[in-house]
Amino acid sequence: MPNDAGSATVMEAILHDQRTAFLRDASPRIAERKARLARLRVAVLSHRTALCKAVDADFGRRSYYETDLMEIVGVIQAIDYLTRNLHRFMRPEKRHVSLVYQGGRAQIIWQPKGVIGVMAPWNYPISLVMIPLATALAAGNRVMVKPSELTPRTSSLIQTILAEVFAKDVVAVILGGAEVGAAFSRLAFDHLLFTGSTSVGHKIMQAASENLVPVTLELGGKSPVIVARGHVTERAVSSIVFGKLSNAGQTCVAPDYALVHEDDLEAFIARFDATVIRTYPDGPTSDDYASIISDRHYERLNALIEDARERRARIIRIGVRPETAADRIRTIAPTLVVAIRSDIAVMREEIFGPILPIMTYRAIGEVIDLINARPRPLALYYFGDDDADRRKVLARTTSGNVGINSTLIHVALDDLPFGGVGASGIGAYHGIEGFRSMSHAKGVFIQRRWNLPSLLRAPFGRLADIALA
Numbered sequence: 001m002p003n004d005a006g007s008a009t010v011m012e013a014i015l016h017d018q019r020t021a022f023l024r025d026a027s028p029r030i031a032e033r034k035a036r037l038a039r040l041r042v043a044v045l046s047h048r049t050a051l052c053k054a055v056d057a058d059f060g061r062r063s064y065y066e067t068d069l070m071e072i073v074g075v076i077q078a079i080d081y082l083t084r085n086l087h088r089f090m091r092p093e094k095r096h097v098s099l100v101y102q103g104g105r106a107q108i109i110w111q112p113k114g115v116i117g118v119m120a121p122w123n124y125p126i127s128l129v130m131i132p133l134a135t136a137l138a139a140g141n142r143v144m145v146k147p148s149e150l151t152p153r154t155s156s157l158i159q160t161i162l163a164e165v166f167a168k169d170v171v172a173v174i175l176g177g178a179e180v181g182a183a184f185s186r187l188a189f190d191h192l193l194f195t196g197s198t199s200v201g202h203k204i205m206q207a208a209s210e211n212l213v214p215v216t217l218e219l220g221g222k223s224p225v226i227v228a229r230g231h232v233t234e235r236a237v238s239s240i241v242f243g244k245l246s247n248a249g250q251t252c253v254a255p256d257y258a259l260v261h262e263d264d265l266e267a268f269i270a271r272f273d274a275t276v277i278r279t280y281p282d283g284p285t286s287d288d289y290a291s292i293i294s295d296r297h298y299e300r301l302n303a304l305i306e307d308a309r310e311r312r313a314r315i316i317r318i319g320v321r322p323e324t325a326a327d328r329i330r331t332i333a334p335t336l337v338v339a340i341r342s343d344i345a346v347m348r349e350e351i352f353g354p355i356l357p358i359m360t361y362r363a364i365g366e367v368i369d370l371i372n373a374r375p376r377p378l379a380l381y382y383f384g385d386d387d388a389d390r391r392k393v394l395a396r397t398t399s400g401n402v403g404i405n406s407t408l409i410h411v412a413l414d415d416l417p418f419g420g421v422g423a424s425g426i427g428a429y430h431g432i433e434g435f436r437s438m439s440h441a442k443g444v445f446i447q448r449r450w451n452l453p454s455l456l457r458a459p460f461g462r463l464a465d466i467a468l469a
């Protein structure tokens with residue numbers, strides 16, 4: 001049930017107050033923007049321990065250190081990056097004035113859009129609220145945030161700590177589930193940034209279209225990892241294990257499935273198995289191995305494995321032990337599903353868990369065709385040192401981002417735009433692209449002195465002939 005803050009009337013009132021406040025100060029100066037970022041930084045750092053503990057409790061188990069590294073560090077780095085680069089981002093951009101218009105000046109002013117809505121998922125419940133929020137504040141906006149209901153302790157703590165440092169007409173947090181999310185997405189924001197599933201993304205865009213609200217959609221999908229022939233190296237497999245098993249695979253840019261040359265299949269399986277055992281010596285009960293967020297997702301993932309078993313795929317579960325206490329907090333052992341057909345469930349839907357299907361190939365062209373026959377992924381990973389093949393993959397596939405000989409790290413680079421394409425999303429944030437997505441690029445022409453176009457008025461006679469001469 002929606003709580004009080006999540007009722008449509010209350011949300012509309014908050015939006016109204018934020019817009020009124022925005023109109024009073026529609027272009028906050030750089031010092032004010034930096035002060036807001038500094039307040040956000042202090043809020044996160046002073047509640048660092050509580051935030052990491054809240055995520056741990058919401059998941060059932062997620063290592064304090066994993067949250068600290070993968071979320072808190074990322075948020076602080078993003079805030080520092082925005083603060084350092086704000087002056088450059090805000091600088092008006094000079095544009096070319098062709099000969100006939102000389103005497104005038106053209107520029108783009110990056111104007112705050114107004115009130116931004118931010119909707120976040122549960123998988124990185126701190127950073128996927130805080131980084132869009134920091135970006136929106138840097139761009140001079142007011143912000144309404146709707147975190148996920150699946151991490152209730154974290155979301156409610158975020159509400160409390162943001163209320164400590166921001167007046168409600170600068171930042172407001174709305175708590176609630178899908179019903180509240182639906183009402184939130186119908187509000188007449190000046191921009192809406194949604195992070196979540198592709199299926200809900202459709203609904204968000206539909207709702208936003210009612211008020212012509214521009215959207216950034218950060219969605220999911222099946223991100224492939226290609227391992228070049230003969231490239232089953234220690235470094236490659238360690239990086240794939242890191243990308244697949246951080247947060248137990250509940251990462252939007254986790255490698256979803258692997259494409260391995262048929263001659264390398266057994267070597268890949270053996271190395272993956274050895275790397276997992278080395279990295280998580282206590283199997284799914286290891287301290288750094290996260291639980292699955294909810295019973296529904298736990299059952300969904302087990303059903304994917306069951307479906308693969310029924311279809312006679314080869315299934316390798318790594319580090320499984322007899323029933324342990326950890327099993328009761330929804331852990332799923334790292335699982336490889338080998339040599340599968342593409343119509344199997346685990347190859348149809350986004351996995352979002354510690355299951356890695358492996359498909360084999362004979363030539364790189366097959367891999368490119370297979371990827372292009374599917375919806376465009378959020379990330380694509382290529383492990384190999386063959387420049388020609390790497391160039392072919394880069395040029396002939398389309399994905400939000402690409403990691404070469406690396407997984408996940410591209411998201412941590414503050415200066416790279418992060419976003420999807422096609423079914424994996426619309427628009428991007430991080431980098432200057434984030435600042436610009438939450439700013440209006442206002443083109444301004446200033447007529448400074450007399451020139452031919454400044455005399456333009458009827459009767460037009462043969463002015464067109466002169467202009468085209």
Ligand code: NAD
Nearest residue numbers: 120121122147148177178181182196197200218219220252
């Ligand atoms: P979700 O789409 O179920 O929920 C996201 C947000 O939308 C939540 O705040 C939720 O309350 C709200 N919501 C749910 N149903 C709604 C509805 N019918 N109408 C309006 N709002 C609704 O996603 P999730 O399960 O929280 O997160 C997992 C998904 O998010 C995965 O698909 C993952 O790939 C994707 N994801 C993408 C990124 C990215 O940056 N591209 C990052 C993390 C997660």
